[in-house]
Amino acid sequence: MRQTLDFLLYDWLQADTLKNRSRFADHSRDTFDAVLDTCERIAREKFAPFNRVTDAEEPRFDGERVIQPQATHDASRAYVESGMLAAAQDYEIGGMQLPCVIEMAANAFFAKGGIGMGGGGMLTSGNANLLMAHGTPLQKEVFAKNEFSGRFFGTMCLSEPQAGSSLSDIVTRATLDGADAAGDPLGPRYRLRGNKMWISNGEHELAENIVHLVLAKIPGPDGALVPGTRGISLFVVPKKMVDAEGRLTGERNDVALAGLNHKLGYRGIPNTLLNFGEGKFPVRGSAGAIGYLVGQPGEGLRCMFHMMNEARIGVGLGATMLGYAGYEASLDYARGRPQGRPIGPGGKDATRPQVPIIQHADVKRMLLAQKSYCEGALALELYCARLVDELHTAPPELAAEAGLLLEMLTPIAKSWPSEWCLEANSLAIQVLGGYGYTRDYPVEQYWRDNRLNMIHEGTHGIQALDLLGRKVVMDGGKGLMLLANKVNATIQRALMLPALAEHANALAGALKALGNATKAAWASGVPEEALANATPYLQAFGHTVLAWVWLDVAICAQEHLEQATAAGQGDTALLHGKLAAARFFFRYELPKVPAWLKVVETRDDTCRSMNDAWF
Template sequence: MADALSRRDLEFLLYEWLDVESLTTRPRFAEHSKETFDAVLELSADIATSRFAPVNHLGDANEPYVGDDGRVVLPEEITSGITEFLKAGLIAGTFDEELGGMQLPAVVARASQAWFQAANAAMSSYAFLSIGNANLLTEYGTPEQIDTWVKPIVEGRYFGTMCLSEPQAGSSLADITTKAVPADDGTYRITGTKMWISAGDHEIGENIVHLVLAKAPGGGPGVKGISLFIVPKFLPDGTRNDVALVGLNHKMGNRATTNCLLNFGDGTFAPPAHSVPGAVGYLVGEEHQGLSYMFHMMNEARIGVGFLATTIGYAGYLASLEYAKVRTQGRPVDQKDPESKPIPIIEHADVKRMLLAQKSYVEGALALGLYCSKLVDLQQTGDDAERERAGLLLDVLTPITKSWPSQWCLEANNLAIQVHGGYGYTREFPVEQYYRDNRLNPIHEGAHGIHGLDLLGRKVIMRGGAGLQLLVETIGETLTRAAAQPALAAYADDLRSRVETLVATTAKVWSTGDPALALANATAYLEAAGHLVIGWMWLEQLLAAGDKSGDFYDGKRAAAQYFFRYELPKTAAQFELLAALDRTTLDTDPAWL
């Protein structure tokens, strides 16, 4: 079995490019060193390889189900593997030492998590959703809430979820109907239904801490009325809260992650004696500010989904690379002797094309994810100017970091199947499962089109265009350095021209003053901008590689060359469509479809 991730690539990105060792000069990370970072990464690789990867297919073939007693049943190997991860303390990576955490940089913790995501996407989700849950509560919870709910998550005893969507609302959170009614003891009673709740019920830990969006009285219509509540499966005294599993959704991929329909306050479990029925909820922060709080977890989860898509694509790439090296078939096109020996398929030009495409997608996406993770560290530990800059750049990059890997690392999985030929779509090889697992990610944490609307409708125009200006300036710094290198000057000129087109196109689509027209082709904008950003990531990697020799560095140069010659030109047609203010989608009558 091929490794699910490349240690060499991670080392290059972390140490030769991002220089994460320099973070140890900051007070928050002063107790760390390259040795502690390496130890965490080595431990992560070992547990992921020994306990997660071997049961990836098992979890796919044996979905969770609800037993006769109403409890979720998972394969024992899934539970024990997750328990091993928790015992190693890896869930505590980025948390403060006073909470029992390691106080690792986010970029190192993400690299650690990437091993588990690549080895077994479904298993990884239980713990990583819990991390996001605990991070939100650490930011906005009271000291009592942190003691009660966060510390047990960091200890590996509790798990956490986020409960946003509802059957009738989907991504339209303004239309949620879950209600929160104040009780006379300072808590609230929550009633309603939540759908698509990953890791929403299971028996792995002692408790599950749900973060639930609900509407409290007096908040007004739409998202302004939304508040955020802690609604645990079990109350602090051990009483079962009125949170009921209605059923499990049956997904095409990530099958070992439970995906649940949950009812809150339907009377399935007898609530504590009180005049107000419903599940007991504890308000986080202030009433009617819930969506702004939840964005803390949502944005973290969006980067996490981008990582998940990247790592599944990476696992498929490495599997198809290994297969191409050992599978013999056909002969060189200029070899006409039918009695000559077949050659490994990796020697065929078209197979190399498919492998280069995968390599350019997954290694470019991994670079972007780690770059954004370092921005989180700079935002947390920098001075005011650095924090402001890192936060603004992260805002602009988040929709791309979520959606570009979800689209193109899925395409990497598609190509991995193609490299395998007929074997690729059989269950005897892992690449068909990788594709199914990854197909969920263009929908997870906001569908592809939603992030196009977010990027073009919010992020690049916010604060008078400051976000786009900062992105262009930051890419420009890279272009200046690259232009001074003869081997990279042509790449720099190409990317500079396309960045200028991005700026001009952004102005053009908003010049009409018609938001519907401006946003009609927001998905094309997202995809074109994403390609430019990945081109930037490849130029950064080429600068880090410098004139170093060896197959690893030559492989970086080949993948970058592929991306600039085969992929970046695709943006021309997208920018042309955008600049034309095409109305095809707006003017199509639904009756015609």
């Protein structure tokens, strides 16, 4: 993996050139590599050896505390001590001012080593980043900075038992806490009452405190909750009360664990149902969890999207690395497992010794599919991280362009690896055969862990609705046009290389078909008709984006290969591998796009016209 990571970072994305920007002026490739080396070592020593332990020894509640294996505590402490929680932050608050692309590459090692142990770090940094963007100066000082240091950990509390993805239907309410509530130094103080479901890391003993970011509604003058998302506000709700200096006051906030969810995978992270304001821990003399308003009333969802979008890219990276872990495990197995004999002119010769299964074409097919999915997804996630660096440090015009492109790609960055790197995990099990289905090998756990990623941080269907219903039509299709221009620029470069011209022409055809289907989907102007087949559209869009990414990577690999050949350099296996994976994707995967788009462009009504009685 490290060779691929270095190739994508430095040869393809040229991340080392970021040192020329003032924010990263203290860095060089040496400092970037030092961070990668450190994280790779910690993941190898503290995460990977205990991944199976944390899967088998699920978090449990003893009535007072959530109990987790010692390995989880050790891994969490090692991650905090690495400084990665504040990796991209300013020096003044203990950060390293690392580029986002390096931060994401470094975090890839933890996701691959033990995603059930490292997910809390993503949540904590995302929580703190939101507060840095939307919180008051004191909220940044008391909550965000203590999260960056690892003293506090963070969560996001959106869903409710009766309102999973339908956030407009949440009923957790927040009311002002007394006459002096508006003047609280930590922000307008409210009392929250309600229940939140599916809260990762909602209760644990890994840090001094847990900082919950909670969506709730402030009742109107008539006492009724404002319907829809416009009534949602955001609150920071600490598990333990703190003063204006960030010190624990010794009071427990009225946030109670109602239960742990027992999951198919991702078992290392406690997944919780939390009750806010049930009176189990009355604070300051009465029931109701104390929370401090973040931003303005009614703007909670807008603020929370800061964390949600960051989390979606993080989910995509996690899905990618679970797929990658399975790929490496099945590749290692295929190289060492003798079975069967090659077919010769006279058929199979049973007197000859067996060969490793990697010599069989169908096993190579499964391995190539995994390689094309996982390495392509990794390239996409790193590209999105590079866009974040452009957004924050490029000149204004380029920064705006990067922001728009990032907005277009976020649904793909979350959904595509969640589907296709899960498929890679399924293929890894298949390569191992019956052994893959047992707990003697890790590939079954990778599949179980990865199955969650199509669900959390916005299901596949929600990403599809966001893409076709909002992203491709916003500003008159400005974002889609920008992405198409980027794809066409790559196509033109590839046409100059004879070895890649076939792929370039195939991508041009897919891009044209995607554009036609987008117009056809909305031709009637009826959203119900357009969006009924949003998921096939998402799949076609994602495959087109990944073909673009692979073509761009292939250009880089082809140019390096030609240079190496001209210079007489011998070891070009890495480059040949990239080109073979790209060829596989174009010949085996991209042809799926027209079938997906057919139901989109015809606004097929098979699904939306299905009567529930017919099931």
